[in-house]
Amino acid sequence: QVRFVESGGGSVQAGGSLRLSCAASGYSYRTHCMAWFRQGPGKEREGVASIYTPGGLTFYADSVKGRFTISRDNAKNTVDLAMNSLKPEDTAMYYCAAFSGYCGRRWTYWDAYNYWGQGTQVTVSS
Numbered sequence: 001q002v003r004f005v006e007s008g009g010g011s012v013q014a015g016g017s018l019r020l021s022c023a024a025s026g027y028s029y030r031t032h033c034m035a036w037f038r039q040g041p042g043k044e045r046e047g048v049a050s051i052y053t054p055g056g057l058t059f060y061a062d063s064v065k066g067r068f069t070i071s072r073d074n075a076k077n078t079v080d081l082a083m084n085s086l087k088p089e090d091t092a093m094y095y096c097a098a099f100s101g102y103c104g105r106r107w108t109y110w111d112a113y114n115y116w117g118q119g120t121q122v123t124v125s126s
Contacts, residue, residue, distance in 0.1 A: 002026040002115050004096050009120030012086055016124070020081040022096030022117060027077070030054070033103035036070065036081045037110055038092035038122075047108035048094070049081060059107050064090075086124045093119040 004027075008020040020036065035050035049070035050059045058070050069082045079096060097113035099106075106112040 004098070004115060004117035006094065006096050006117045006120040008080075009094060009122045011123040011125065014087055014124055014126050016086050017082070017084045018086065018122060020083065020094055020096075020120060020122075022079045022081075024077045024079070024096075024098070027098065027115065029098075029100040031102065032098050032100050033107055033112075034072065034079045034096065034098045035103070035107055035113070036079075037095045037097055038090075039095070040089070040092035043092070045095075045110045047110070050103045050107040051079060052103045057103065059103055061108070083122070086122075088124045088126045091122060091124050093121050095119045 003025045005023045033050055033052050036048040037045050038048050039045040048061050048064055051070045051072050067085045072079045096117045098115045099113045
């Protein structure tokens, strides 16, 4: 059974940092795209960052480039999202997700993903 569990969310002030982690179990596709999405209050779910396995190629939303970094640990089967210089508009529920195949242009489309975690809340106060 595939299971993704997110952790690391919390409340911080603007300018602060958080590191999210997604632990995957029961998931063993050789080539896959793993991503972090977020959904703020009254907003649509949006792709934040993705990383392709193998190769490690990364993709970012323009709104987080230079502030967020996605990384993976293949031995631990985890994907992390380091978030710096956080802004109030980063407040959202953050989800990790995955699909089998190359990230490419599909990575921003939430309906391309077969597997999702339950989410972890990030709140940034001004």
